[in-house]
Amino acid sequence: MAVASSDVSAKSKGRRSRPKRPGGRRPLVALAFLLPALILLGALVVYPVVDTVAQSFQDQDTRQFIGLENYRRALDRDTTITALKNTLIWVILVPGLITGGGLIFAVLSERVRYGTAIKVILFMPMAISALSVGVIWRIMYEQDPSRGFVNAVIGAGVDTVKGEGAYPNATVSAEQDLAQNAQGVVSDQELNAGDTVTFGLVSITDEEVPADAEQAAAPEGNEGAITAVAWRDFKPGGGTAGEIEDGELGLPDVAIELLNSEGEVIETDTTGSDGSVTFEDPGGGPFTSRVAASNFDEGFQGFAWLAPALVTPSIIAAFIWGGIGFAVIVIAAGLAALPRDLLEAARTDGATEWQVFRMITVPLMAPILGVVFITMTINVLKIFDIVYVTAPGASINAASVVALDMWRTSFQGRQFGIGAAIAIFLFLMVIPIMVLNLRRFRRDEA
Amino acid sequence: MSSTAEGIAGPRVAAKSEPVTARLGRRLTRGPLNVFLILVGLFWLIPSFGLLISSFRAPADYAESGWWTVLSEPAALTMDGYKNLIGNESMMQGLMNTVKIAVPSSILVVVIAALAAYAFAWVGFRGRDALFLLVVALLVVPLQMALIPASRLFNVTGIFGTIWAVIAFHIAFGLPFAIFLLRNFFAGIPKDLLEAARIDGASEWQIFSRLVLPLGMPAIASLFIFQFLWTWNDLLVGLTFGGESSPLTVLIRQEMRQYGTNIDTIAPGAMLLMIVPLAVFFAFQRYFVQGLLAGAVK
Numbered sequence: 001m002a003v004a005s006s007d008v009s010a011k012s013k014g015r016r017s018r019p020k021r022p023g024g025r026r027p028l029v030a031l032a033f034l035l036p037a038l039i040l041l042g043a044l045v046v047y048p049v050v051d052t053v054a055q056s057f058q059d060q061d062t063r064q065f066i067g068l069e070n071y072r073r074a075l076d077r078d079t080t081i082t083a084l085k086n087t088l089i090w091v092i093l094v095p096g097l098i099t100g101g102g103l104i105f106a107v108l109s110e111r112v113r114y115g116t117a118i119k120v121i122l123f124m125p126m127a128i129s130a131l132s133v134g135v136i137w138r139i140m141y142e143q144d145p146s147r148g149f150v151n152a153v154i155g156a157g158v159d160t161v162k163g164e165g166a167y168p169n170a171t172v173s174a175e176q177d178l179a180q181n182a183q184g185v186v187s188d189q190e191l192n193a194g195d196t197v198t199f200g201l202v203s204i205t206d207e208e209v210p211a212d213a214e215q216a217a218a219p220e221g222n223e224g225a226i227t228a229v230a231w232r233d234f235k236p237g238g239g240t241a242g243e244i245e246d247g248e249l250g251l252p253d254v255a256i257e258l259l260n261s262e263g264e265v266i267e268t269d270t271t272g273s274d275g276s277v278t279f280e281d282p283g284g285g286p287f288t289s290r291v292a293a294s295n296f297d298e299g300f301q302g303f304a305w306l307a308p309a310l311v312t313p314s315i316i317a318a319f320i321w322g323g324i325g326f327a328v329i330v331i332a333a334g335l336a337a338l339p340r341d342l343l344e345a346a347r348t349d350g351a352t353e354w355q356v357f358r359m360i361t362v363p364l365m366a367p368i369l370g371v372v373f374i375t376m377t378i379n380v381l382k383i384f385d386i387v388y389v390t391a392p393g394a395s396i397n398a399a400s401v402v403a404l405d406m407w408r409t410s411f412q413g414r415q416f417g418i419g420a421a422i423a424i425f426l427f428l429m430v431i432p433i434m435v436l437n438l439r440r441f442r443r444d445e446a
Numbered sequence: 447m448s449s450t451a452e453g454i455a456g457p458r459v460a461a462k463s464e465p466v467t468a469r470l471g472r473r474l475t476r477g478p479l480n481v482f483l484i485l486v487g488l489f490w491l492i493p494s495f496g497l498l499i500s501s502f503r504a505p506a507d508y509a510e511s512g513w514w515t516v517l518s519e520p521a522a523l524t525m526d527g528y529k530n531l532i533g534n535e536s537m538m539q540g541l542m543n544t545v546k547i548a549v550p551s552s553i554l555v556v557v558i559a560a561l562a563a564y565a566f567a568w569v570g571f572r573g574r575d576a577l578f579l580l581v582v583a584l585l586v587v588p589l590q591m592a593l594i595p596a597s598r599l600f601n602v603t604g605i606f607g608t609i610w611a612v613i614a615f616h617i618a619f620g621l622p623f624a625i626f627l628l629r630n631f632f633a634g635i636p637k638d639l640l641e642a643a644r645i646d647g648a649s650e651w652q653i654f655s656r657l658v659l660p661l662g663m664p665a666i667a668s669l670f671i672f673q674f675l676w677t678w679n680d681l682l683v684g685l686t687f688g689g690e691s692s693p694l695t696v697l698i699r700q701e702m703r704q705y706g707t708n709i710d711t712i713a714p715g716a717m718l719l720m721i722v723p724l725a726v727f728f729a730f731q732r733y734f735v736q737g738l739l740a741g742a743v744k
Binding site: 025026027029030031033034036037038040041043044045046047048049051052055105108109111112114117118120121122124125126127128129130131132135136137138139140142146147148149152321326329330333378381382384385388389392393403406407410411416419420422423426427430433434437438441442 | 476479480482483486487489490491492493494496497500508509510511512513514558559561562564565566569570571572574577579580581582583584585586587588589590591592593594595596597599614615617618619621622625650654675678679680681682685686695698699702703705712713716717719720723724726727731734735738739
C-alpha cells in the first residue's frame, strides 16, 4: 500500500482492551475465515520472500549455493552503486522535506478562509498515477525555455537581469584577420591613435538588424582617436567578403572594447547607427580591440533538468509535488485535534505566533509528524515508477534507485541472482521500520 | 466544492468580535501569507493544467512552442490526439485491462481481508497473536522481494501474462494493510452486540455477514477506494506480470520510448488515466481521507 501503512497503532473508537473471544477457541471456524488470505499471503508473499532470500545466495541456473557471490557482483556494478547512492539521497531529503513542508502548508492554510481549497489542491495529485505525474513533469521540464514552463519562468527572470545579446548568432565573415572565441570577435591588429579597425559580421537575420541601421562607411582615421566599424558584411547578391560595400549596413548597438597591451579592457563603447564608434584620446598605445562577447550572448538556454546531472533532484521535486498532500492532510487532521484552549492561553499570555508554533504546536504534533516521516520513508525506499517514467532513456542509469535497479536487473537483464541480492538490499533498509512497527504494535496492544 | 471538501476541511475557528485596529493589523500581516499560499496553489495547479492543454495539441506544435502560448491563440487546439487514442485498439484494450484488473482485485481484497480480519478480531484460535504480528511485519515488505519467485510461479501455473496474475499479486500485496485496517476497525465493534447475536443462536457466518460487515462499512469503503486507486494507477505489477494483458499504464510507458513524436498519444493517454481516479477522489473524498487517517493517526 502506498499510503499510511506504517503506523500500526491505528485504533478505532473507544476500544482499549484486547477483544475477548466469545465462545472460546474455535480453530476450525477461524481457519475457514482465514483460509483465502492465508493461501494468497503464503503463495505470493511469504513463500516468494523466502525464495528471494534463498536465491540471493544461489547460482541463477543451477541454484547451487554460491555464498555472497551475487552480492559481490551486484556491488561491482556501477548501476547498483548509483542506485544505492540515489536511494540514500532520496531517503535523506524527501521524508524531511515532505513532513516539514506538509506542516508549514497545513499550519498556514488553517489561517486563511480559502485554506480548504488549498488543501484540496495540494491533495489532488495523490489520486493521480505516478505515470501521469511523470508525464506532467516531462512536459514541465522541457529544456528549451520556449517550450518548458520551468525554464520559461527562470528565463524570464534571468534575461531581465542579464539581457540578451543584440546579435546572438552572428559570426565573422571570410577574408578577415579576426578570431571568434569566448571573449567575442577579437582583432590582433595593433592600434595606435589615428588607426582604424573593421569587424565584418554575417549570419545576422534582417529581423536582428535594428530599423535605424544606416549604410556602413569605411572608417577614416581621426587624429588622436581610434575608430572601429562593425557592419553586416552581406548584401543581396553576395558582394566581396571583408569589404565594406554599398548596400551593406552598419550594425548599431554593438559593444566594442579597446584593450591595452596588457590585454586589459580600458574602454568600451557602443556603435552608432552607421556601425562606427570612436575612442577619443586613448593615449599611448599600442592597443587591440574586439567586439565584446556580450553581443553574442544567446540569452538563457534553459537548464537540462532531466540530463544525468540534474535528473535526481528534478524527479525528487516532482515526487514532492505529488506526495506532499498526504502530509498536509494527516497533519491538518492532527492540528484540528489540538487543544484550542492551550493555544489561546499561550497567545493571551503574549506568546508570538512563532513561539506558539515552536513551543506548543510542534511538540504536540511530534507523534503525527513521526508517522508521516516513517510512512514517507517507506514509500521513498520503494520508489520505482516515477523514476522509471520521468527519466529519459539517456538519464535512467543516473536516476536509478534500488527498486528500479532490482527490476531492470531481473526483468530486463534476466539476472535473477543479482536481482534477488538487490532486493535484499531493499529489504534490509525496511527492516528497521518493520521492527519499529512491531514494537509499537506490541506496546499499544499490551 | 464545499460538499466534497468536508473531509479535508479543518475546524472553523469561531469568528470573534475584535477591535478594528487588531483586525487591520492582522490583515496587513496577511498580505505575504496570501501571496505565498496563492503561489503554492498555482504551483500545484499549473503542472496538471499544462498536461491538460498539451493533450489537445498537435506534436508539431508541441515541438515548436510551450503549452501556455495556446492561451493567446486557442485556435491551435485539436481533438486529434483523443480521436487517435480512442481509435487505437491496443490502447483501448489497455484501458479495458486496467478496469478488469482494478475492479476485481479491489473487491476481492476487501472480501478476503474482511473474512480474515473477522477471525483475527473475534474468533479465538491458538497462535492468533503471532499470526497477526506476521501480518504487521508484512505491511512494509517491498513488492520487489516477491517479483522473481512470483513470476516463476505464474509461469508454472500458466497464468503469466494474463490479468489473473496481475490481480492475484495485487490482492496478495494488498492484504496485509487491508487485514490490519479492518481488524482494528472490527475490534472496535462493541462486544455486547456480538454476544447478543450469539446468544440468539446466530452462526459465525451470520454474525459476520449481517452484523460485522454492515457495521464495518465505513472502513470497507475507505479500503475499497484505496485499493482501487492503487491498482488503477499501478505500473510495476502490470509491467512485470501483465504481458499481453498489460494495463494502460504499461502501454503509455511504452509509447514514451519515442516521447517527442508520440506526445499526442502520451498526453491524452495520461489524461484518460487520470480521469477515473480524480472522479473517485472528488466523489468519495471523505472516505479517502478517513482511510488515510485510519492508517496513519493514533
